[in-house]
Amino acid sequence: MMGFYFAQLLTGLANASSLFLIASGLSIIFGVTRVVNFAHGSLYMLGAYIAYSLVTTLPGVFGFWTGVILAAVATAFIGAAIEILILRRIYHSPELFQLVATFGVVLIVQDAALAIWGSEDLLGPRAPLLDRAVRIFGEPIPEYDLALIVIGPVVLGLIWLLFQRTRWGILVRAATQDREMVGALGVNQHVLFTSTFMVGSFLAGLGGALQVPRESVNLLMDLNIIGQAFVVVVIGGMGSVTGAFVAAVIISVANAFGVLVWPQISLILPFLVMAVVLIVRPYGLFGTPASAHGASVPEAPLRAMPPAGIAVAAIVAVGAALLPLADDGFLLVLGIDLLVAMLFAASLHLLMGVGGMVSFGHAAYFGLGAYAAALAVKSLGLPMLPAMLLGPVAAAFGAMVFGWFCVRLSGVYLAMLTLAAAQILWGITFQWQSVTGGDDGILGVWPARWASDRAVYFYIALALCGAGLLIIRRIAHSPFGYVLRGGRDSALRAEAIGIDLKAHQWLGFILAGALAGVAGSVFVFSKGSVFPDTLAIGHSVDGLIMVLLGGVQSLLGPLFGAAAFVLIEDWVMRLDHWRAIFGVIILAIVLLAPDGIAGGVGRLLTLLRLRRPA
Amino acid sequence: MLTRRATFRAGIAALALAVTPAAFAPAALAQDGAPIKVGEINSYTRMAAFTEPYKKGWELALEEINAAGGIKGRPIEVLSRDDGGDPATAIRIADELVNRENVSLIFGTFLSNIGLAVSDFANQSQTLFIASEPLTDELIWASGNRYTYRLRPGTHMQAAMLAEQAAKTDAMTWAVIAPNYAYGTDAVEAFKRELTKLKPDVKFVEEQWPPLFNIDAGSTVRALEQSKPDGIFNVTFGGDLAKFVREGSLRGLFDDRVVVSLLSGEPEYLEPLGAEAPEGWIVTGYPGMDVDTPEHTPFAEAYQAKWGEAPKTGSIVGYNSMMTIKALLEKAPNLETETLLTTMEGLRVTAPTGDFLFRPVDNQATMGAWVGKTGIVDGAPVMVDWHYADGEDYLPSEADALKLRPENQ
Missing domain, CATH: 3.40.50.2300 (Response regulator)
Structure with a gap:
């Protein structure tokens, strides 16, 4: 029996090594450049694909390990290209804006990998000389697992040497602590950032390449790994490589033993661990308060809308109300989707733009609203309107519970705790089949008979989402909104003048959640069904992209962002290779308007002398 | 505007x-x-x-x-x-x-x-x-x-086809492994129901529910091994299946055991396994060009x-x-x-x-669908000993099916 548990421990440690490789690269990149790199999973996938191509061509032991190293090097150069061509141009954008660019890269890499390597899963060869199992305490252990258990700590040691014993390492550590100071001391930041990105990409590629003997290389690898990688980075503390190693060991070993006791738990285990760690240690195990934020620059105050703006807004509202006259059977469907997306994005913007609390899990409250409304109809037999009311109530309740924990953190750690909360809720809807239907969802939630005409439902959506948008605008300009904005720009000063900032942030969190719940309940009656996808990471990321793409520093930003996202996606999905095209469009917007669409429009108006410069 | x-x-x-x-x-x-x-x-x-x-x-x-x-x-x-x-x-x-x-x-x-x-x-x-x-x-x-x-x-029909074959083996204790979502749970439920119908004294001794496309194959394989079942019913597919097969054969999980696997005879799932595809698994699938x-x-x-x-x-x-x-x-x-x-x-x-x-x-x-066993011919994985199972024989009777439908439909 002893042998069995020891073997299980070794299995966990082998997994920890692979997880560590990808997470350490992510952590290093974030520490120095502050880029939340969604494309890290794509680099991992590319590393695996390139390694597959190489090790199936090069013969023997030498060929295998050469292939692995070359694949990692190639990935490093791809990373360098991404950094030089795209990210370098947008480091001065608002915090997290670079995330939008990496999202575009993810889309392009997905289509490129499909075009180059085809759709079928590729099973590479096992590692030569390490292709069998040895018996330890009578239990069979794959030799390759033992090799991985060695490789992980060796890489950790090499990174440690690189960081402690080289000038480059000293600069990287300095930049992780205070990159402005490093710049002020005359260090060439371009070179530093590019080389850091290369090292991170190298590790991602190495992680991917080393997976070839363990699993098939496939097109879903990128998105399957990225969630776990972020969890490991956060538990360890953003920017800490040692932390990433410890966290990878904790997660992997916990999972290895977890499946023995409660096999269902592996779905949400990493996120549970992350939530617990963040509640106990707000900056992760090895993180410091400095690792939560980049330098925060106070934003320009919000301006009241000029008369011309009010006129334009009124015309847009009237135009929207007349839309049913122009319906061709589909325009209203798109219109309703657009309204839902706008309210969802605006509610997220209330949280992150006005309140300064970035959320990576806002879809949780959208989904709670949608599920609550659906369950109210299906289980309680309520009519449509009361059911729609229940949506935001449930969402507000969820936001109240999770928000209480989240507002105790700040910056990226807060964002990751919201992500953990969303994943836990997602896990519940996914597994609680008797109530939520699990993956089969809840069906048959259509509007009441009197609202079944498309135009009628469009007006309901217009009224509810329009009201939601107006409320958000009102909140932003109210004294309460001033407190939130003040807390965002300087928490210290806000507290110093006697404001209970946490309480205000908590209330802001609940309001934003409730408004997302309104969007969710409008959504569910327009689609007739709801599935766990509405709460999943992908949907949260969509919201984040809308807000950032639109411009986080303007109340109109999320509306522009949602409109651009929904309309471009609807159009582009008709084409072949739409992911690559969508990715290129996103990158184009990002490069043309590094302060978001709203910022770009503002500069355009200034250029046309329609507005005085800010 | x-x-x-x-x-x-x-x-x-x-x-x-x-x-x-x-x-x-x-x-x-x-x-x-x-x-x-x-x-x-x-x-x-x-x-x-x-x-x-x-x-x-x-x-x-x-x-x-x-x-x-x-x-x-x-x-x-x-x-x-x-x-x-x-x-x-x-x-x-x-x-x-x-x-x-x-x-x-x-x-x-x-x-x-x-x-x-x-x-x-x-x-x-x-x-x-x-x-x-x-x-x-x-x-x-x-x-x-x-x-x-x-x-x-559907899931029920394919699971019933496999349960029929599983009942012909002498495996009495079974472990199941399935992706953790509706498809996996439905398939396991159908297989258990049909196999128990045919052979009331079989026992199910272990269940593993890895997350879809994120299986921790090594740990899962060892958990299955620990229960020492006579037979294994597998529902994992795609990338999960490849990992499961690799880790399982390395650790000898499939040696001297009956393995019954849903859909694994479909070329979409079988072909990527190449020469490492396990032999002798009882599967549903499609033998492709071999059907004459x-x-x-x-x-x-x-x-x-x-x-x-x-x-x-x-x-x-x-x-x-x-x-x-x-x-x-x-x-x-x-x-x-x-x-x-x-x-x-x-x-x-x-x-x-x-x-x-x-x-x-x-x-x-x-x-x-076709029911048969996995095998390797000329280094490529194929289905062998297969026969075509007509769907009609694996559906519930019309009267039973009517009871499963919601009213007024």
């Missing part, structure tokens, strides 16, 4: 023109010879490995039908769209196909949740929907509706000639989808949904898999 709206609509119109040129050109012609428009939705980007062969299958059938003069002199035109793997997007596309493009019916979908979402939309918008590939039995039973028909043999019935051979040869590769399961499902539409449109006197629905009841379809029909009681096709 007017200009903005006008440009927007013009943009959409221009786009529609660019994407579906044929949709607009023949509109000027008289009704005779105008194409019959059919909508199609599938997860082409998210599930490329499975939907590519499927698309090739229906494209081949479409080409053959239109080359032979179409349906009563009218060609079939398929408006095919990608749903990106998202149910909400799938519904939006279905809405556009039905309400703007005025298609006569919709077919397609691979993922179960998208199949269910579109089926629910079909019910609401009173449009015929032929679900080609989703496996969930919710589609035809608990959430069934009169507008939705399902082609491929007079109905199948011409299809397989035409497919190979057109696409330069052997057909996969998706290919035959795609081909049969289009053959269903052909049979339907040839028999139906007009394209009204009510007429189409009446025609679908008991509709008999001639297909490479042999004739099958759509049961009026639960709208399920009696198309079957």
Whole structure:
């Protein structure tokens, strides 16, 4: 029996090594450049694909390990290209804006990998000389697992040497602590950032390449790994490589033993661990308060809308109300989707733009609203309107519970705790089949008979989402909104003048959640069904992209962002290779308007002398 | 605003023109010879490995039908769209196909949740929907509706085919491993039920539920090994299956054990395993070019000639989808949904898999699947000792099926 548990421990440690490789690269990149790199999973996938191509061509032991190293090097150069061509141009954008660019890269890499390597899963060869199992305490252990258990700590040691014993390492550590100071001391930041990105990409590629003997290389690898990688980075503390190693060991070993006791738990285990760690240690195990934020620059105050703006807004509202006259059977469907997306994005913007609390899990409250409304109809037999009311109530309740924990953190750690909360809720809807239907969802939630005409439902959506948008605008300009904005720009000063900032942030969190719940309940009656996808990471990321793409520093930003996202996606999905095209469009917007669409429009108006410069 | 709206609509119109040129050109012609428009939705980007062969299958059938003069002199035109793997997007596309493009019916979908979402939309918008590939039995039973028909043999049917074979072995204690979502739980439940029916004293001693496409294969294999079962029932697929097979064979999990595995004989799942594919697993699947019935051979040869590769399961499902539409449109006197629905009841379809029909009681096709064992021939994984299991024999009786359906459907 002893042998069995020891073997299980070794299995966990082998997994920890692979997880560590990808997470350490992510952590290093974030520490120095502050880029939340969604494309890290794509680099991992590319590393695996390139390694597959190489090790199936090069013969023997030498060929295998050469292939692995070359694949990692190639990935490093791809990373360098991404950094030089795209990210370098947008480091001065608002915090997290670079995330939008990496999202575009993810889309392009997905289509490129499909075009180059085809759709079928590729099973590479096992590692030569390490292709069998040895018996330890009578239990069979794959030799390759033992090799991985060695490789992980060796890489950790090499990174440690690189960081402690080289000038480059000293600069990287300095930049992780205070990159402005490093710049002020005359260090060439371009070179530093590019080389850091290369090292991170190298590790991602190495992680991917080393997976070839363990699993098939496939097109879903990128998105399957990225969630776990972020969890490991956060538990360890953003920017800490040692932390990433410890966290990878904790997660992997916990999972290895977890499946023995409660096999269902592996779905949400990493996120549970992350939530617990963040509640106990707000900056992760090895993180410091400095690792939560980049330098925060106070934003320009919000301006009241000029008369011309009010006129334009009124015309847009009237135009929207007349839309049913122009319906061709589909325009209203798109219109309703657009309204839902706008309210969802605006509610997220209330949280992150006005309140300064970035959320990576806002879809949780959208989904709670949608599920609550659906369950109210299906289980309680309520009519449509009361059911729609229940949506935001449930969402507000969820936001109240999770928000209480989240507002105790700040910056990226807060964002990751919201992500953990969303994943836990997602896990519940996914597994609680008797109530939520699990993956089969809840069906048959259509509007009441009197609202079944498309135009009628469009007006309901217009009224509810329009009201939601107006409320958000009102909140932003109210004294309460001033407190939130003040807390965002300087928490210290806000507290110093006697404001209970946490309480205000908590209330802001609940309001934003409730408004997302309104969007969710409008959504569910327009689609007739709801599935766990509405709460999943992908949907949260969509919201984040809308807000950032639109411009986080303007109340109109999320509306522009949602409109651009929904309309471009609807159009582009008709084409072949739409992911690559969508990715290129996103990158184009990002490069043309590094302060978001709203910022770009503002500069355009200034250029046309329609507005005085800010 | 007017200009903005006008440009927007013009943009959409221009786009529609660019994407579906044929949709607009023949509109000027008289009704005779105008194409019959059919909508199609599938997860082409998210599930490329499975939907590519499927698309090739229906494209081949479409080409053959239109080359032979179409349906009563009218060609079939398929408006095919990608749903990106998202149910909400799938519904939006279905809405556009039905309400703007005025298609006569919709077919397609691979993922179960998208199949269910579109089926629910079909019910609401009173449009015929032929679900080609989703496996969930919710589609035809608990959430069934009169507008939705399902082609491929579902989870229950395939699990029943395997339970029959499993009962013939002397394995008494069983462990199960399945992805942690509705498909996995349904499959395990069906297998347990059917096997216990045939052999009441079997015992299920261990369950493993890895997250979909994120299996921790090493740990899972060891947990299964610990329970020392006589037999293992596997539902994992795709990347998970490859990892499970690798870790399992390294650790000797499959030695001297009966392994029964859902869908693993389908070329989509079996081929990527290459020479490492396990031998002797009892599976459902499709033996591809090896099927040499007079109905199948011409299809397989035409497919190979057109696409330069052997057909996969998706290919035959795609081909049969289009053959269903052909049979339907040839028999139906007009394209009204009510007429189409009446025609679908008991509709008999001639297909490479042999004739099958759509049961009026639960709208399920009696198309079957192949049951056999995995083996390696010339270094490539194939199905051996296979036979075709007719779907009809593995469906609940009509009376039982009626009880599974919601009322008034």
